[in-house]
Every structure is written in structure tokens, then in C-alpha cells.
Amino acid sequence: MDTLINSLTDIVGKTGVLLGDDVAQRSVDWFTKASCQAKAIIRPQSTEQLSQVMTLCYEANQPVVTHGGLTGVVHGAVASPDELVVSLELMNQIEHIDAVGSTMQVQAGVTLQHVQEAAQEIDMQFALDLGARGSCTIGGNIATNAGGIRVIRYGMMRQQVLGLEVVLSDGTVVSSMNTMLKNNAGYDLKQMFMGSEGTLGIVTRAVLRLHPNMPSEQTAFVAVPSFDALTSLLKMASKELANSLSAFEALWNNHYALMTSATTKHTALLANNSLFYAIIETLGSDDEKDAEAFASVLEKALEAELITDAVLASSSSQREGIWAVREDIETLVHALDPMFSYDISLPITHMDEYVTALESKLKAQWPETCELVVFGHLGDGNLHIIVTVRDASQDARRQVEELVYGSLVKYNGSISAEHGVGLEKRDYLTLSRSPEEIALMKRLKQAMDPKGLLNPGKILA
Amino acid sequence: MDTLINSLTDIVGKTGVLLGDDVAQRSVDWFTKASCQAKAIIRPQSTEQLSQVMTLCYEANQPVVTHGGLTGVVHGAVASPDELVVSLELMNQIEHIDAVGSTMQVQAGVTLQHVQEAAQEIDMQFALDLGARGSCTIGGNIATNAGGIRVIRYGMMRQQVLGLEVVLSDGTVVSSMNTMLKNNAGYDLKQMFMGSEGTLGIVTRAVLRLHPNMPSEQTAFVAVPSFDALTSLLKMASKELANSLSAFEALWNNHYALMTSATTKHTALLANNSLFYAIIETLGSDDEKDAEAFASVLEKALEAELITDAVLASSSSQREGIWAVREDIETLVHALDPMFSYDISLPITHMDEYVTALESKLKAQWPETCELVVFGHLGDGNLHIIVTVRDASQDARRQVEELVYGSLVKYNGSISAEHGVGLEKRDYLTLSRSPEEIALMKRLKQAMDPKGLLNPGKILA
Incomplete structure (x- = not known):
């Protein structure tokens, strides 16, 4: 030693x-x-x-x-x-909750789920939510600016953090444990660390923003006949359910068909012959009124032929059944092994064109083996794309990556919507960010971590 | 020349x-x-x-x-x-609006009001709003991270900006004109420039986020008997109107009494003998249902004795009358000349104690001449405090400042909630930020503007 x-x-x-x-x-x-x-x-x-x-x-x-x-x-x-x-696993305490100020002060190693539950205990909610809630930590959520399923309503992790304490590479403790919604006393230093993936400092504590609890959840799974209908449906839901819309998840047919055929785990919610599906969810405080408003929007969407069929969750187990189709990554891993997984964003209007073009390029190169599964947070411009060409080699991976990422450039899309860059996407950063942006990132890294000791090689080479 | x-x-x-x-x-x-x-x-x-x-x-x-x-x-x-x-006054164009992606691309010199109106034209809204809307520019809103009256619902300017283009001190153009809600491809550089008051770069263009239009506005002016009742009312409104609450403004008696007695401009909305007043506003899409929900919360608050009286705006002129009391700074300037104006934030639970202690300190020092007016965005922890001691000297100003800012320290309050630091608050920055934070700000300034050419001396000495 x-x-x-x-x-x-x-x-x-x-x-x-x-x-x-x-x-x-x-x-x-x-x-x-x-x-x-x-x-x-x-x-x-x-x-x-x-x-x-x-x-x-x-x-x-x-x-x-x-x-x-x-x-x-x-x-x-x-x-x-x-x-x-x-x-940070031994620093996992919730230190303080202020029910009037709607804040919670925590150590970085606390899990997201623990924070969510502590908020529920005082009839409030912590608004970030994602599949890994039981294991992921608040410090990691901050370092990666985690997204998840409720960004459309509450924003990403960045919007949930009021204060931050960070240890710099030289051991300096920078404590910015602000508890107020508004604080313009100088530079908002915490913003630099959020999403920097541990390359600028180590997050040790945070002040989180809490929101009022929303006991009324309305969830529907709908079949959508075309991409135009899908964007019109998003537009309609955003407008008619403006205050309460909390999730708008899209599933391409390839995703839903696989989930309901590759395994007996999921009961088919709707016939699998529609081009698109969507999960629509609202959060509110009055179950009866919310259910009425929700159903009326779905009816309107049916009349306008934006959807052809719908299942409305009438119990929490039905709601879980709907979300299980979306959140079950393991079935995908099993069915598409060896798979490559991508998390991209691009303007919503270009998504269909992008996916269609990508699919034909992939099929041209691997006509026999290629399979593509597409789903994601449509309202946020964020798609998850999973590809298998039944070949786990670095060569195959690189070729697929070049198609997935390369096709984004003309739409000013991003190689990473919410997963971050790490080592995996580092070599493609130039496709989403300009030389001036990357030079500025390096200038910032040099200023904050002059010896390059923090998470070396991640994000920037 | x-x-x-x-x-x-x-x-x-x-x-x-x-x-x-x-x-x-x-x-x-x-x-x-x-x-x-x-x-x-x-x-x-x-x-x-x-x-x-x-x-x-x-x-x-x-x-x-x-x-x-x-x-x-x-x-x-x-x-x-x-x-x-x-x-930036000649760069004032709206360059592009994407109604599906809900974004607007603008030059920095466009006024806030112009942006708001352009959003309205496509039945959407730009969520930042503040009294100076007709003159202030988007670039200035970004550089100062403007707040305003709807922060409780939509966040500050920082939350309205998706993409940014900046010119650095050496002429480098850093274009980060992202249009997606989610983009974790490397450091989120735009965050550094927002709220930096022109000291790190010059904002030239931006991509703004639009929200669905909310045609239904409910506005009430209420009398509140105590500070405890005020925080309970905030709690109740936040919970019962969770999705729609868009403003919760508090007026101390000294503010309301002055506004309704010093001038005939404002008709008294309610008797001026209550300790506190509040403006409560919701934004929604269904006027009838929203009005019903709003009225029922007010009734509940009356029953719980959180409010003793209320006026509900039944027309847009009544609504404007309510907001005029809050937004009319000119009457204050006239009545309290020469006045010192402050914009602070602190945890809501400590506000009453802070204001009471401040008032007695001021009255002890200037028993004859001191007048104090307090109002602000209670839900954001943000108070505006206006003080006159009928003495415009630098000495008097300094003494008042030391009381206003000095008393904040024990509550971890901020010397600037939304107005920024500029030159005016620079000498007090150490009261709100630690030596480590200020050292890090200077490190950042040095890295971004090594010659110190941008807005010299503002924020940091």
C-alpha cells in the first residue's frame, strides 16, 4: 500500500x-x-x-x-x-427540511428515492424522477444534470438545485448553500458544476427545491397514426393541459412491438399496428376535475384523429403497467444483445426525418442483422435510440455511432440529451459543439482544475 | 476623435x-x-x-x-x-419562431415586451415579466438574470434561455444556440454568462423558451392579519393552486398605506388597517373552472382566518388596478425622496423577524425622519425594501446599507435577489458570499476576461 x-x-x-x-x-x-x-x-x-x-x-x-x-x-x-x-456513499444524510421555504438540505451520497420519500412524508414532492431512482445519488444527479420523465413540467436536475457545496481539486471547500429561489449576488457558481461530470469539482452537499405534492395522476397510453399527428397531439396536450402536463413520452412502433412480443412480461395495452404510441401524464391536486379535463382532451384528440385508440389507467397497477413498457430496459438488453444505446436530442420537427434516414442507412449497411428501437421524451426533443447489428465489435460500434451522431449535425442536434459525455461520447463532442465552445470548456477546466486531477479524460480529451 | x-x-x-x-x-x-x-x-x-x-x-x-x-x-x-x-440597440430583431419546438430566436437588443407580444401572436407566452418590460432588452435580462413577478411559476430568466451567443473580450464568438430542452453535451457554457452583468462576455443572440399561452388570469388582493397567516396562506395557495399559482406578492402595511394615502392615483382596494396584504394570481386555460377553484381557495382562507378581506378582479381594469399598486414605483420615489432602495432575499420564515428588527434599528438611529416600505415576491423569498431618512448624503446611505445588509448575515440572506450587484452592492458582496466563493468568481473572471476589459469594476473590485 x-x-x-x-x-x-x-x-x-x-x-x-x-x-x-x-x-x-x-x-x-x-x-x-x-x-x-x-x-x-x-x-x-x-x-x-x-x-x-x-x-x-x-x-x-x-x-x-x-x-x-x-x-x-x-x-x-x-x-x-x-x-x-x-x-460519497458514506455521506448520505438528509440534513434539514424547510417546509415553508420548500427546501431540503442533503449530503451528496443520498439516493434520489430517499429524497423523494422524505419529501412525500411532508406532503411535498422532489420533482426529478428516473428509472434508477433507487440507486442513483443526488450528487450524481447533479454532476450529470440528470433529466428523466418530468422535465417537460419541472426541468432537469439543474432546476431542482438551489444551493451547492463543492470541494475543488486542491481541497478548497466552496460552499454556496443558498436556500432562496432568487439570489443574484455575484456569479451563480453552482451552475458550472452541474453537468460537469466530476471534472470541475466534487459535489458534497446541496440544497434542493421541493414542489407541492400532486396526489392526482392521470395516465394514458395512446396509439398515434403518424408523426404529424404526434406533434399535433403534443401541441394540443401542451396547450389544453398546460399547467398539469408532466410527461409526454413517445414510442416508435419498433419499440412497442418488441416490448409486447419479445416477452410475456407486458400485457399488450393496445394493438401493435400503429406507427407511434405515446404516454401522456398529468399531475394535479384534484382527482375528479383532473380526470375530467384529461378525458376531454383525449376525446378531442380522438375526434381530430390525432389518436386512434387509448387506454386510460384507472388504477395504480394499470399506471405501473403503462410505465413498465417504457421503463423496462432489461427486456431490450435481452432481446437486442449485443446492443448500442444512444441518447440524443434534436428539434422535434426534424425527428421523423432523422429517424427514417438513420434507419435506411443502418439497413443499407446491415440488411440482415440491423434492428432499431426508438422511444423517448418527445416534449423535450430527447430520443433514446437502441441499435443492434448483432456484432459487438468496436468496429461495428464505431460505424453505428458515426451514423447516429453524424446524421444529427444538419439539425444542430445533440449527441447527449441527458446521459452526459463521459468517455463514450467524447470523440463525438465536436459534432455537437463548435471549436470555440470546446476551447472555452478547456479554458474553464484549466482554470478550475489546473492539474487536471478530476475525472481525467472525461468529456474533454 | x-x-x-x-x-x-x-x-x-x-x-x-x-x-x-x-x-x-x-x-x-x-x-x-x-x-x-x-x-x-x-x-x-x-x-x-x-x-x-x-x-x-x-x-x-x-x-x-x-x-x-x-x-x-x-x-x-x-x-x-x-x-x-x-x-446592442441596433440588434433588435426576432429571427425565428418555432411553434412546435416552442422556441424563439432573437437578437439581444430586442425588448422584453416585443418578445412577449410576438409569443402572444402565435398563442404562446414568454414567461418572464417585469415592470420595465417596454424598455428592458432580452440581452439585459440575460446579463442580469432578471426575475420579476412570475418566478414562482416559471423561474427566472435563466430558465427561459435555451441557447446563447456571446462575444468574448478578445472578439471570439461563442455560439451555443441550442434549441432543445435537454442538452448535456459538455459544459453548459451559457450558464456562466447569465447573471454575470456583462463582466464575462457580451450577449448577442439567444434562443428563448416559450410556454403555452394562459388566457385565464385570476387575480385577488387580500388583507392578511399576521405574518404567520401570510406564510400559511402561501402554503395553502402553493398546495391548492399548485399548478396554476403564478404570483404571490406580499405588501407590508407601510407600503399599502402609503400607496393609498400619498396619492389619489390608486383607489383603495381594501381598508388600510391590516398588517399585511397579498396579491395572488393564477394562470390557466379554462376561465370558468379556474375562477371556481380560485374562489374556493379564497373562501377556505377566509374560513381559516388567514385572510380577513378580499377583492377578486372581475375585469382586466380591476386586475390592472391591483397590479398598479404593486408596480407603481414612481409614487414611492415621489413620497420618499430622497430614498434608498434594496432588493434582498432571505428564508421566508425569517422575514418578519428581519423586517421588525431592521425597522427598530432604523427608528433608533433616525427617530424623526425614517420611513420604511416593504413589499415583494414572498414566494421567492425576495423583498424590496425602500428606506428614507430624508438625507441623501453618502454617509446616510452607507449607514442605512449597513443596517439593511448587515442584518441579513445571520439568516444567510442575499444582498441581491434579482437586481444584481453592479457597483452599488459590490462592497457588500462579502456579506452574502464567502471568501472561497469570491476567489472562485475572480478565478473565473480572470480565465474569461484576462485583461479585465468587460464592465470593469462591476460585481468584483
């Missing part, structure tokens, strides 16, 4: 340091289950400990990769044998 | 340069009407022109102050005789 690790053990104690098998048995990527290669995992129990840890690492020029719940999918948590991992 | 101005004239043309009286007749501060002292005002007509202007200024080490609509109140637009002003 090297000298640095001895010194770090003095700071965090024996239980604060993991070595050998305890490191290797951790997987650093949700999809690949790749094993953690770091020389040790350091688990501080306080901001002060982490500050001391980073002071020593800075002096020793020791690179550090920060770990949260390890549910990321872009190799953002990969650590090499010469790197240390800092895990 | 110096050589640099000659060269700049070659770039922007004769109409693009203002000199002499044309400069001096502009006031750089809404309250003080102080005259512009800059040696010239440069008015580029395109991003390319501005880039060339800044390239020359950078080479010549020429400091530059950016002007928008000049409605700021913290001396953020003050320019000295050795500084140049860059005004």
Missing part, C-alpha cells in the same frame, strides 16, 4: 478505504458491468475529510474519479489502476 | 457611433438618471461587427461597458470617460 493511501487512511479511517476485491467487485457502468480498476476507493464521512483528502491528492498529483450510485451509462465513472476513486 | 474610434467607425459605420451630446443625454441608471460619461457609444449591427469591434478593443486594451435597455438600478451600466459603451 503506498504512502498516499496510508495518509488518506489516517484521514478517513480504515472503514473509509476499500482495496483489492472490494474495489474490483464494483461495476462502473450499468450496461457493461465493467469492473472498477482504481487502486483504492476512498470514502470520506464529511466535507472536511474530503477537503483533507483532496489537499493531499493535489500535493501528490493524484488523479481522482468521483463515484455516486454508479448508474451512469457513458463510462463517466471508469477509473484506471493509477487513479483513486472518491465515493 | 482617437484612432481606435476611427477604426471602430470603419466597422460599424457612422450611424453606429454616438459621440458628445448623444452620449451624455443617456442616463445609465433608472433611479438616479445619472448621465453616461463614456467617450463613445458603439452600436454594432451584427455579431460579426461586434466581434471585429472587440478584437480591436482587446488589442488596444480598451475597456467596454455593454448597454441594453438601461433599466438597471445598481449602477451596472455606469461608464467612465476612458471607457467605451457597446449598445
Whole structure:
């Protein structure tokens, strides 16, 4: 064990340091289950400990990769044998809740679900929600600016954070634990760290914004005959349910057909012969009135032939059944193995054209083996695209990536809507960001982490 | 005329340069009407022109102050005789509207009101709103992260901006004209520039987010017997009108009493003997249902004795009458001359204690002359405090400032909720931000504007 690790053990104690098998048995990527290669995992129990840890690492020029719940999918948590991992797992407390101010102060290692439940206990809600809620941590949600299923109503993680405490690469603690909705006293420093994937600082604590609880949920699964109908339906729902629309998820036929045929896990909600499907959800406070307004919009959509069929969830198990089709990634992984998964965004009006063109390019190159599944947060301009060409080689991956990402350029789309860049998308960053933008990112990285010790090589080469 | 101005004239043309009286007749501060002292005002007509202007200024080490609509109140637009002003007034076009994607692409010099009206024309809304809407520009709204009256529902300016184009001090154009709600492809650079008051870059264009139009407005003016009742009312309104609550403005008695007695401009809406008043507003799409829900919450609040009386606007002129009491700053300026105006934020639960303590300190020091008026965006933790001690001297101002800002420290309040820092609050920044935060701001400023040419001395000394 090297000298640095001895010194770090003095700071965090024996239980604060993991070595050998305890490191290797951790997987650093949700999809690949790749094993953690770091020389040790350091688990501080306080901001002060982490500050001391980073002071020593800075002096020793020791690179550090920060770990949260390890549910990321872009190799953002990969650590090499010469790197240390800092895990926030022992800093998982909810420190304070202010029911009048609608805020919750937490440590970075707390899980999203724990925060959601604590908000529910005081009849409020924490608005971020995503499939990995049980494992992902608030620190990770912040570092990656997590999105999820309610962005259309509440925004991404960035909008849920009022205050932040961060440890810089040299051990400096920058505490900006603001609790107010409005604070224009100088630069809003927390914005820099959100979405920076651990490359500019290590998030230790946060003040989160809470919203009123919305006990009334209305959920429908609808069949949509064309892409034009789908955008008109979005437009109608946005207008008629403007205040309450909380999710508008689109499923291409290839996604729904696979989910209801490849497995017996999901009962077919509707016939699988429609070109598109959508999940529409509203959140409100008056179940009776909300249900009436919701049903009337669906009727209007039926009359206007924007939808051809609909299932309205009349119980929470029916609601879960609808969402299960959307959230069940495991069935996709199983059916499309080996698969490549993408998370892109582009202007909604160009989506159909983009997907159609992409599909024909893929089919031209792999006519026998290619399968494509498309679904996503239509209202946010965000699509998830899953491709298999039944070939797991790096060559095949690279060729598919070039088609998926390359086709985005003409629409000014983004190679990453919500998953981040990590290592996986780094080489394609130039397709979504200009040389001037990338130069400015590097200037910022250099200013914030001059030795390049924080999550080296992620986002920027 | 110096050589640099000659060269700049070659770039922007004769109409693009203002000199002499044309400069001096502009006031750089809404309250003080102080005259512009800059040696010239440069008015580029395109991003390319501005880039060339800044390239020359950078080479010549020429400091530059950016002007928008000049409605700021913290001396953020003050320019000295050795500084140049860059005004975006000739770049005032709306370039593109995407009704499906709900975005509007504009030049920085367009007024807020113009943007609001263009959104209305396609039956949508731009959600930022504030009293200066007719003069203030989108570029200024971005540079100061403007707040206003609908933050509780839609957030500040930061939340309305999807994409940004900025010219850096050396003339580099950084174009991040993202149009999607979600884009995690690398650092979200635009966040740095928002709220930086022209000290990090010059905003030239933006992609704004539009929201569905909300044709149904419900507005009430209510009398509230105590501060506890006021926070309970906020809590009730936030919960029962969760999706639609768009404004919750509080008026202390001193504000309302003055507005209805100092002038005959405003008809008294309610008797002026209540400790607090509030304006509650919702935005929705169904006037009949919204009115019903709104009235039922007011009834519930009456029954719970959270309010003692209420006026419900039944016409748009009544609505305007209610808002006029809140938005009429001129009557305050007239009645309290010479006045000092503050814009602070602090946790809602501490507001009453803070105001009471501040008032007694002020009255102790100026028993004969001191008057205090308090109102603001309660739901955002934001209060506007206006003080007169009938003494316009710098000494008096400084003493009042020390009481107003000094008393905030124990509550972790902010010296600026929405107005920014400019020159006016610069010396008090240390009361709201830690040495580590200020050091990081300076590090950022150094990285982005190494020669210190952009709005020198504003925010940071």
C-alpha cells in the first residue's frame, strides 16, 4: 500500500478505504458491468475529510474519479489502476427540511428515492424522477444534470438545485448553500458544476427545491397514426393541459412491438399496428376535475384523429403497467444483445426525418442483422435510440455511432440529451459543439482544475 | 476623435457611433438618471461587427461597458470617460419562431415586451415579466438574470434561455444556440454568462423558451392579519393552486398605506388597517373552472382566518388596478425622496423577524425622519425594501446599507435577489458570499476576461 493511501487512511479511517476485491467487485457502468480498476476507493464521512483528502491528492498529483450510485451509462465513472476513486456513499444524510421555504438540505451520497420519500412524508414532492431512482445519488444527479420523465413540467436536475457545496481539486471547500429561489449576488457558481461530470469539482452537499405534492395522476397510453399527428397531439396536450402536463413520452412502433412480443412480461395495452404510441401524464391536486379535463382532451384528440385508440389507467397497477413498457430496459438488453444505446436530442420537427434516414442507412449497411428501437421524451426533443447489428465489435460500434451522431449535425442536434459525455461520447463532442465552445470548456477546466486531477479524460480529451 | 474610434467607425459605420451630446443625454441608471460619461457609444449591427469591434478593443486594451435597455438600478451600466459603451440597440430583431419546438430566436437588443407580444401572436407566452418590460432588452435580462413577478411559476430568466451567443473580450464568438430542452453535451457554457452583468462576455443572440399561452388570469388582493397567516396562506395557495399559482406578492402595511394615502392615483382596494396584504394570481386555460377553484381557495382562507378581506378582479381594469399598486414605483420615489432602495432575499420564515428588527434599528438611529416600505415576491423569498431618512448624503446611505445588509448575515440572506450587484452592492458582496466563493468568481473572471476589459469594476473590485 503506498504512502498516499496510508495518509488518506489516517484521514478517513480504515472503514473509509476499500482495496483489492472490494474495489474490483464494483461495476462502473450499468450496461457493461465493467469492473472498477482504481487502486483504492476512498470514502470520506464529511466535507472536511474530503477537503483533507483532496489537499493531499493535489500535493501528490493524484488523479481522482468521483463515484455516486454508479448508474451512469457513458463510462463517466471508469477509473484506471493509477487513479483513486472518491465515493460519497458514506455521506448520505438528509440534513434539514424547510417546509415553508420548500427546501431540503442533503449530503451528496443520498439516493434520489430517499429524497423523494422524505419529501412525500411532508406532503411535498422532489420533482426529478428516473428509472434508477433507487440507486442513483443526488450528487450524481447533479454532476450529470440528470433529466428523466418530468422535465417537460419541472426541468432537469439543474432546476431542482438551489444551493451547492463543492470541494475543488486542491481541497478548497466552496460552499454556496443558498436556500432562496432568487439570489443574484455575484456569479451563480453552482451552475458550472452541474453537468460537469466530476471534472470541475466534487459535489458534497446541496440544497434542493421541493414542489407541492400532486396526489392526482392521470395516465394514458395512446396509439398515434403518424408523426404529424404526434406533434399535433403534443401541441394540443401542451396547450389544453398546460399547467398539469408532466410527461409526454413517445414510442416508435419498433419499440412497442418488441416490448409486447419479445416477452410475456407486458400485457399488450393496445394493438401493435400503429406507427407511434405515446404516454401522456398529468399531475394535479384534484382527482375528479383532473380526470375530467384529461378525458376531454383525449376525446378531442380522438375526434381530430390525432389518436386512434387509448387506454386510460384507472388504477395504480394499470399506471405501473403503462410505465413498465417504457421503463423496462432489461427486456431490450435481452432481446437486442449485443446492443448500442444512444441518447440524443434534436428539434422535434426534424425527428421523423432523422429517424427514417438513420434507419435506411443502418439497413443499407446491415440488411440482415440491423434492428432499431426508438422511444423517448418527445416534449423535450430527447430520443433514446437502441441499435443492434448483432456484432459487438468496436468496429461495428464505431460505424453505428458515426451514423447516429453524424446524421444529427444538419439539425444542430445533440449527441447527449441527458446521459452526459463521459468517455463514450467524447470523440463525438465536436459534432455537437463548435471549436470555440470546446476551447472555452478547456479554458474553464484549466482554470478550475489546473492539474487536471478530476475525472481525467472525461468529456474533454 | 482617437484612432481606435476611427477604426471602430470603419466597422460599424457612422450611424453606429454616438459621440458628445448623444452620449451624455443617456442616463445609465433608472433611479438616479445619472448621465453616461463614456467617450463613445458603439452600436454594432451584427455579431460579426461586434466581434471585429472587440478584437480591436482587446488589442488596444480598451475597456467596454455593454448597454441594453438601461433599466438597471445598481449602477451596472455606469461608464467612465476612458471607457467605451457597446449598445446592442441596433440588434433588435426576432429571427425565428418555432411553434412546435416552442422556441424563439432573437437578437439581444430586442425588448422584453416585443418578445412577449410576438409569443402572444402565435398563442404562446414568454414567461418572464417585469415592470420595465417596454424598455428592458432580452440581452439585459440575460446579463442580469432578471426575475420579476412570475418566478414562482416559471423561474427566472435563466430558465427561459435555451441557447446563447456571446462575444468574448478578445472578439471570439461563442455560439451555443441550442434549441432543445435537454442538452448535456459538455459544459453548459451559457450558464456562466447569465447573471454575470456583462463582466464575462457580451450577449448577442439567444434562443428563448416559450410556454403555452394562459388566457385565464385570476387575480385577488387580500388583507392578511399576521405574518404567520401570510406564510400559511402561501402554503395553502402553493398546495391548492399548485399548478396554476403564478404570483404571490406580499405588501407590508407601510407600503399599502402609503400607496393609498400619498396619492389619489390608486383607489383603495381594501381598508388600510391590516398588517399585511397579498396579491395572488393564477394562470390557466379554462376561465370558468379556474375562477371556481380560485374562489374556493379564497373562501377556505377566509374560513381559516388567514385572510380577513378580499377583492377578486372581475375585469382586466380591476386586475390592472391591483397590479398598479404593486408596480407603481414612481409614487414611492415621489413620497420618499430622497430614498434608498434594496432588493434582498432571505428564508421566508425569517422575514418578519428581519423586517421588525431592521425597522427598530432604523427608528433608533433616525427617530424623526425614517420611513420604511416593504413589499415583494414572498414566494421567492425576495423583498424590496425602500428606506428614507430624508438625507441623501453618502454617509446616510452607507449607514442605512449597513443596517439593511448587515442584518441579513445571520439568516444567510442575499444582498441581491434579482437586481444584481453592479457597483452599488459590490462592497457588500462579502456579506452574502464567502471568501472561497469570491476567489472562485475572480478565478473565473480572470480565465474569461484576462485583461479585465468587460464592465470593469462591476460585481468584483
